[in-house]
Amino acid sequence: MKAIIDISSLKKDYYVGEVTVHALRGVDLKINQGEFVAIMGASGSGKSTMLNIIGCLDRPTEGTYILDGVNVAGMSRNERAAIRNLKIGFVFQSYNLLSRTSALENVELPLMYNSAVKAKERRERAVAALEAVGLADRMGHMPNQLSGGQQQRVAIARSLVNDPVVILADEATGNLDSRTSYEIMSLFQDLNSKGKTIVFVTHEPDIARCMTRSVVFRDGHIIREEEIRNRIVAGEVLEALPVEED
Amino acid sequence: MNIGNLLKVALNALKRNKMRSLLTMLGIIIGVASVITMLAIGQGSKKSIQDQIASMGSNMLFVMPSSMRTGGVQQGSASSQSLTVNDVSAIKTECDAVIAVSPEVRSSGQAVYGNSNWPTTIYGGNVDYLEIKSWKVVSGRNLSDNEAKGSAKVCLIGRTVADELFGEGIDPTGETIRFKNIPFKIIGVLEEKGQNSFGQDQDDVLIAPYTTVQKRILAQTHIQSIQMSARSAEESALAMEQVEEVLRRTHKLRENEDNDFQVRSQEELSTTMTSVTDILTILLGAIAGISLLVGGIGIMNIMYVSVTERTREIGLRMSLGGKSMDILLQFLIESIMLSVFGGIVGIMLGFAASQIVEALTSWPISVMWSSAILAFVVCTVIGIFFGWYPARRAAELDPIDALRYE
Ligand SMILES: Nc1ncnc2c1ncn2[C@@H]1O[C@H](COP(=O)(O)OP(=O)(O)OP(=O)(O)O)[C@@H](O)[C@H]1O
Numbered sequence: 183m184k185a186i187i188d189i190s191s192l193k194k195d196y197y198v199g200e201v202t203v204h205a206l207r208g209v210d211l212k213i214n215q216g217e218f219v220a221i222m223g224a225s226g227s228g229k230s231t232m233l234n235i236i237g238c239l240d241r242p243t244e245g246t247y248i249l250d251g252v253n254v255a256g257m258s259r260n261e262r263a264a265i266r267n268l269k270i271g272f273v274f275q276s277y278n279l280l281s282r283t284s285a286l287e288n289v290e291l292p293l294m295y296n297s298a299v300k301a302k303e304r305r306e307r308a309v310a311a312l313e314a315v316g317l318a319d320r321m322g323h324m325p326n327q328l329s330g331g332q333q334q335r336v337a338i339a340r341s342l343v344n345d346p347v348v349i350l351a352d353e354a355t356g357n358l359d360s361r362t363s364y365e366i367m368s369l370f371q372d373l374n375s376k377g378k379t380i381v382f383v384t385h386e387p388d389i390a391r392c393m394t395r396s397v398v399f400r401d402g403h404i405i406r407e408e409e410i411r412n413r414i415v416a417g418e419v420l421e422a423l424p425v426e427e428d
Numbered sequence: 429m430n431i432g433n434l435l436k437v438a439l440n441a442l443k444r445n446k447m448r449s450l451l452t453m454l455g456i457i458i459g460v461a462s463v464i465t466m467l468a469i470g471q472g473s474k475k476s477i478q479d480q481i482a483s484m485g486s487n488m489l490f491v492m493p494s495s496m497r498t499g500g501v502q503q504g505s506a507s508s509q510s511l512t513v514n515d516v517s518a519i520k521t522e523c524d525a526v527i528a529v530s531p532e533v534r535s536s537g538q539a540v541y542g543n544s545n546w547p548t549t550i551y552g553g554n555v556d557y558l559e560i561k562s563w564k565v566v567s568g569r570n571l572s573d574n575e576a577k578g579s580a581k582v583c584l585i586g587r588t589v590a591d592e593l594f595g596e597g598i599d600p601t602g603e604t605i606r607f608k609n610i611p612f613k614i615i616g617v618l619e620e621k622g623q624n625s626f627g628q629d630q631d632d633v634l635i636a637p638y639t640t641v642q643k644r645i646l647a648q649t650h651i652q653s654i655q656m657s658a659r660s661a662e663e664s665a666l667a668m669e670q671v672e673e674v675l676r677r678t679h680k681l682r683e684n685e686d687n688d689f690q691v692r693s694q695e696e697l698s699t700t701m702t703s704v705t706d707i708l709t710i711l712l713g714a715i716a717g718i719s720l721l722v723g724g725i726g727i728m729n730i731m732y733v734s735v736t737e738r739t740r741e742i743g744l745r746m747s748l749g750g751k752s753m754d755i756l757l758q759f760l761i762e763s764i765m766l767s768v769f770g771g772i773v774g775i776m777l778g779f780a781a782s783q784i785v786e787a788l789t790s791w792p793i794s795v796m797w798s799s800a801i802l803a804f805v806v807c808t809v810i811g812i813f814f815g816w817y818p819a820r821r822a823a824e825l826d827p828i829d830a831l832r833y834e
Pocket residue numbers: 196197198203204205223224225226227228229230231232
């Protein structure tokens with residue numbers, strides 16, 4: 183198995199005035215291609231910090247980080263932006279779609295920052311990504327014309343469109359009800375079964391059981407790492423859930 | 429991001445806030461329009477003064493008597509009687525940069541024809557007088573040399589005087605009028621010149637032989653001034669030197685004595701006048717420029733608001749691979765678009781306003797294309813200058829902080 187992410191003895195300190203916050207205190211983590219990893223732990227344990235470093239939004243204070251064979255720990259701001267553009271897909275808790283901008287244009291956005299992709303190809307790839315998340319009929323809709331779940335699908339399409347080596351999701355189901363959460367998880371499972379590597383921060387153990395491995399943080403350390411046995415298939419849960427009536 | 433995409437992104441952002449974009453542009457529109465209009469007014473008055481001066485005779489020089497110190501007592505220039513016809517002949521024979529020279533004497537009085545009378549001024553000169561003063565004869569003829577020297581009772585009449593004495597547009601050539609009770613036969617009518625830049629009616633004149641005015645009207649031997657043409661505008665300085673030299677000699681002035689005359693040129697007058705209007709233009713332009721500056725500050729203000737409002741968008745764009753330069757350019761182009769669109773509308777409005785001012789006030793207006801180009805360049809610079817700080821603030825945001833911004 184090829185390691186997409188290889189992190190060793192990674193530390194991250196924040197300096198707030200006189201105080202030093204040790205957000206990560208020496209983390210070793212290896213994630214292989216095709217894995218679907220749940221990152222869990224109490225609030226403030228360092229999950230988002232970890233994800234931001236994996237996503238090259240932030241740089242570690244100490245330690246090494248090899249992403250897809252490239253050492254990114256010491257990279258400059260611009261180099262990291264280029265890596266994010268080519269190798270990372272983000273899905274946020276609050277969707278972060280551009281308002282008053284159509285679903286299609288939102289999905290095209292990452293490719294706008296890649297000058298190798300011309301307008302025609304950009305459009306085609308965005309259409310394909312929206313089709314992949316089941317929104318073929320909503321391409322011209324604005325975010326305020328879409329439900330939360332649909333908005334998150336647009337965001338997932340956006341994270342897919344640059345064909346990243348890993349998709350990073352920080353509490354991507356945090357704003358959704360349980361039915362919609364399972365719909366989104368079903369979509370992620372689908373993508374994972376087609377070979378996408380996904381790292382997913384969540385608080386909910388049930389959501390975590392949709393994945394292949396869980397990594398639990400506490401106080402900036404990884405305290406437990408285990409394969410998930412008896413995985414949940416989100417699609418089956420959906421069928422079992424009573425359809426809401428009103 | 430390539431430039432096409434950047435332009436599209438900036439345009440979309442402006443369209444998303446149409447009202448705000450329009451109001452922001454309004455500052456620039458008003459600023460540019462007023463700069464264009466003010467410069468058109470300033471330039472117009474400069475041009476009209478230049479035209480006036482040219483119509484007065486472009487290479488013209490003249491000598492006037494000036495106050496002379498005698499034993500420490502300053503005499504008024506009006507009392508000075510230093511210039512004579514001999515000076516005129518001396519200049520004519522000795523100054524080669526001067527191509528035409530005429531004495532000038534003048535007297536104010538009442539012109540009478542039948543029951544009509546009209547207060548006017550009679551000017552006396554020689555054959556060259558009309559040419560030196562750029563007068564043209566539209567009907568009849570110029571004075572002859574014999575008439576000029578022989579104190580003939582003939583005159584040329586200005587359009588205003590002719591209108592007042594004979595009626596609008598009537599050609600009075602051949603008629604006889606009286607000026608200070610002396611009969612003058614009209615031998616020609618002068619072409620209309622209109623008002624000069626000081627508002628004086630240049631057509632309110634009679635022109636007669638200098639000898640006639642000197643002897644029959646004023647009973648004096650001196651002349652009031654000497655009028656000359658230099659060979660060219662470039663040679664007017666040389667001509668002035670030559671005239672000064674000759675007159676100092678004919679007036680028998682010693683080394684240490686001041687001139688009892690002064691030599692002036694139209695060239696000098698023209699430079700003084702145009703420098704006055706240049707100052708006027710700069711002043712008007714500067715006042716209008718301030719409103720343009722305020723417009724620019726308006727853009728800066730809105731760009732700051734926009735950057736703050738769109739912090740999360742900036743964070744998102746960065747997380748998707750936007751580099752600092754992409755973000756910087758995005759906001760910079762937005763502010764340049766605001767100021768350049770505003771500028772284009774302002775230029776059109778300025779042109780329209782200039783036309784309206786011209787129509788309403790009959791001030792001379794001269795719209796300069798160069799000021800339109802200047803306005804365009806200035807707007808681009810304003811866009812860059814006032815957009816720079818907000819754009820740089822956006823570009824320097826930390827992507828994580830920006831994404832978390834509430
Ligand atoms: N920019 C920052 N400056 C200072 N301290 C920070 C910063 N970001 C995070 N921290 C600190 O680092 C620690 C880890 O934060 P992090 O956001 O990674 O927690 P988390 O596990 O994602 O929590 P949650 O589940 O609530 O999102 C916390 O103690 C937090 O206060």
